[in-house]
Amino acid sequence: MPKPPARAELAEAARRSLRVTVAATVGFYPAAHLLDQPLVAVYALFAAIAFGALSPLPGSGRHRAETVLRALPGAAVLIVLGTVLAMATWAAAVGMLVVGFVLTFGAACAPRLAATVPALQLCYILACFPPYAPGTAPERLTGLAVGAGALILCELLLLPQPWQPSYEDRLAGALDLAVGAARRLTREVGADTGLAARLRAAGRDLRFSQQPAGSRPTGAGRTDRALAQAGSATRRLLDQLASLTELTPCPVDLSTQTLLRGIAATGADTAGILRGRPPAAGPGVIVEMTDRFLVERTRLPNRPEGLLHAVLRRRSTVLSAAVSAMTVRTAVALAAGRRRRSVPGLPEEQFWYAERSTPRLWFVRVAGNLTPHSVVFQNAVRTMLGLALARLVAGSFDLSHGFWVLLAVLTLGRTTAGATWSAVRSAALGTLLGAIAAGVLVIGAGDTIRVYEFLLVPMMLVAFSVGPVGGPAWAQGLFTLVVSMAFAQLTPVTWRLAEARLIDVLTGSAIGLMCGLLAWPSGARAEIRRGVSALLHTSGPLVRATADAVTGGGGRAPGGKVAAGMQWLALHRLQIAEAAYAQYRAEPVPHAGEDGPDWLAALNYGSRVLIGAYWLPREHGPPDFPPAVRQWAHEAAGQVAAAGERAAEFPADGVRVRPAPLPWGAARREPAATLSLLVDMEVWLGGLAADLETAVGGGVDGIPYPPAVGGETTSPIPRS
Numbered sequence: 001m002p003k004p005p006a007r008a009e010l011a012e013a014a015r016r017s018l019r020v021t022v023a024a025t026v027g028f029y030p031a032a033h034l035l036d037q038p039l040v041a042v043y044a045l046f047a048a049i050a051f052g053a054l055s056p057l058p059g060s061g062r063h064r065a066e067t068v069l070r071a072l073p074g075a076a077v078l079i080v081l082g083t084v085l086a087m088a089t090w091a092a093a094v095g096m097l098v099v100g101f102v103l104t105f106g107a108a109c110a111p112r113l114a115a116t117v118p119a120l121q122l123c124y125i126l127a128c129f130p131p132y133a134p135g136t137a138p139e140r141l142t143g144l145a146v147g148a149g150a151l152i153l154c155e156l157l158l159l160p161q162p163w164q165p166s167y168e169d170r171l172a173g174a175l176d177l178a179v180g181a182a183r184r185l186t187r188e189v190g191a192d193t194g195l196a197a198r199l200r201a202a203g204r205d206l207r208f209s210q211q212p213a214g215s216r217p218t219g220a221g222r223t224d225r226a227l228a229q230a231g232s233a234t235r236r237l238l239d240q241l242a243s244l245t246e247l248t249p250c251p252v253d254l255s256t257q258t259l260l261r262g263i264a265a266t267g268a269d270t271a272g273i274l275r276g277r278p279p280a281a282g283p284g285v286i287v288e289m290t291d292r293f294l295v296e297r298t299r300l301p302n303r304p305e306g307l308l309h310a311v312l313r314r315r316s317t318v319l320s321a322a323v324s325a326m327t328v329r330t331a332v333a334l335a336a337g338r339r340r341r342s343v344p345g346l347p348e349e350q351f352w353y354a355e356r357s358t359p360r361l362w363f364v365r366v367a368g369n370l371t372p373h374s375v376v377f378q379n380a381v382r383t384m385l386g387l388a389l390a391r392l393v394a395g396s397f398d399l400s401h402g403f404w405v406l407l408a409v410l411t412l413g414r415t416t417a418g419a420t421w422s423a424v425r426s427a428a429l430g431t432l433l434g435a436i437a438a439g440v441l442v443i444g445a446g447d448t449i450r451v452y453e454f455l456l457v458p459m460m461l462v463a464f465s466v467g468p469v470g471g472p473a474w475a476q477g478l479f480t481l482v483v484s485m486a487f488a489q490l491t492p493v494t495w496r497l498a499e500a501r502l503i504d505v506l507t508g509s510a511i512g513l514m515c516g517l518l519a520w521p522s523g524a525r526a527e528i529r530r531g532v533s534a535l536l537h538t539s540g541p542l543v544r545a546t547a548d549a550v551t552g553g554g555g556r557a558p559g560g561k562v563a564a565g566m567q568w569l570a571l572h573r574l575q576i577a578e579a580a581y582a583q584y585r586a587e588p589v590p591h592a593g594e595d596g597p598d599w600l601a602a603l604n605y606g607s608r609v610l611i612g613a614y615w616l617p618r619e620h621g622p623p624d625f626p627p628a629v630r631q632w633a634h635e636a637a638g639q640v641a642a643a644g645e646r647a648a649e650f651p652a653d654g655v656r657v658r659p660a661p662l663p664w665g666a667a668r669r670e671p672a673a674t675l676s677l678l679v680d681m682e683v684w685l686g687g688l689a690a691d692l693e694t695a696v697g698g699g700v701d702g703i704p705y706p707p708a709v710g711g712e713t714t715s716p717i718p719r720s
Helices: 006-034 038-054 061-085 089-106 111-127 134-157 167-185 193-205 222-246 254-274 284-296 305-335 358-369 375-396 403-412 417-445 449-470 472-487 496-518 524-551 564-586 599-615 627-647 672-696
Strands: none
Touching: 006 038, 006 134, 006 449, 038 061, 038 111, 038 134, 038 449, 061 089, 061 111, 061 134, 089 111, 089 375, 111 134, 111 375, 111 403, 167 193, 167 222, 167 254, 167 305, 193 222, 222 305, 222 358, 254 284, 254 305, 284 305, 305 672, 358 564, 375 403, 375 496, 375 564, 403 417, 403 472, 403 496, 417 449, 417 472, 417 496, 449 472, 472 496, 524 564, 524 599, 524 627, 524 672, 564 599, 599 672, 627 672
């Protein structure tokens, strides 16, 4: 998504700054000057800053207010915990170790928690420093309630953030476009590249990287899992419809037109459910239409021999689009509250989460990320080590205002050593300049508190407007002035307050940089390479097993299905690689070469393998194919699997693979139903080959492959 214009970004930062400033001053000034409660004033000030500025919450004003309200009990618990553990440096450091890991790791299960993690960590940081005074917990909690409560009111009433479309709204809009395309395809045969481009663009807009933080359905619960699956299936549907508009023109038969109308009706009904309307029909309608289509496919159309293959390819693509529409409809129904594991017409493995309890789903998410190769685990370890070490250093050396050391680690830490060093350099320069300016101001104003009272509000307005858009230098420099103006009103200060701020920030920066260098300094770049390599290695045997399950051979369970253990392993590898890719896309990658691996194409390959393993094998077992067909399936699948294993090593010259073509002479003598099945597999293998060549380079003469069953695209996938 392109970066918003600087003016719009600054305007949004200014509105947020006004809300944070008002919320902070509403609690700070009365507590500090009217009630003589400095502790309440400090916590009211930092509560508003923590939730409003340090953790810029996504969504509308009402959504942000709800997020702060839900986080308040956790913040109160962390303040009490920090107050109790402030009795000793080692106790506070151990507590920081646990809090840092739990909050950062837990954010992987709850998107709303992820937005408030910095604020929650700051609540513990503030409370875990001396003086050890358990009796002050009520005052601290009062300050938290005042600051957070004022921010909630400001988010609701003071220039509230306008309504923003949710992921459900975006899904519904994408389905509207799919409905229009399906209806158009029932009337027109010619290619429409403009429509195809719009469909693929809508699919790209559904990627999580294009959604605002906090609105992505990445939680561990049933609703988020179902919405994520609905989004993935909608993207496939859009790309399959785009592929249909680009196929070689050929007459559209009645059965294909009927199924396209069913796809359109199902898409419209699903979009209505996402918008809160009751469904017009049950999910069984599209299942019944698909079953009728499969029956009608048993009769070959009366077409010339040269055109028959093209007609069968079109039918395969329409069938795959119907499967995607069916998947979207079922996933949306699960997201809306239905809890049925048995879904007619769909493999139960696709909806394994449907009847599992929420605690069980959380356990699955946590257990899946408890591995050193998970970027979620890496981030949690990096954060907890940095914060715990900072607390230990600040306590051991009795640094004045030592919580600034941890605040520097919290705000300057990045997922790569290079990005951390860049942030630290800018922050050090900004803090130095801010400390000099604060020192000059303190020397000039002396003990005249009125000066600091007058300057705090405009200073916060400027700091919280310019800091978020200006980068670490501006943010740290201006925040140095803000904290100097605030503390000067609570206790007598000298220019050494600015000096302490500078020393603390430099100490925290050094600790954060050290952790960045020692703990997975490459960030997700190394993990995306390792994760995709493991995915490609794991998918190869599954491709072979699927071909065997379709045409006869080993690698399948009773009834012709692929062994479930192979599918689960591939699915697990895909999830780990997707998590690494999500972080990789969020990291700055300087000098990214255009010839490097296309990670999204590799992930599409893994997803396409799984879809084929679910759908291609028949329930009643493989038909009795002639030896030539079985030999073709074995060779073609082996070529694709071997290419995937070569691609897992990321060779410099890429991979080139052209699966053996379907022996049309032998296949043409098969009954219509089995001939269509063979075309389905031919299209699937061709799509897998296209994904591999796009992922690591090495396409053959730029010739695109035919559309794949369940695939994202018919041509090399554009870089993302």
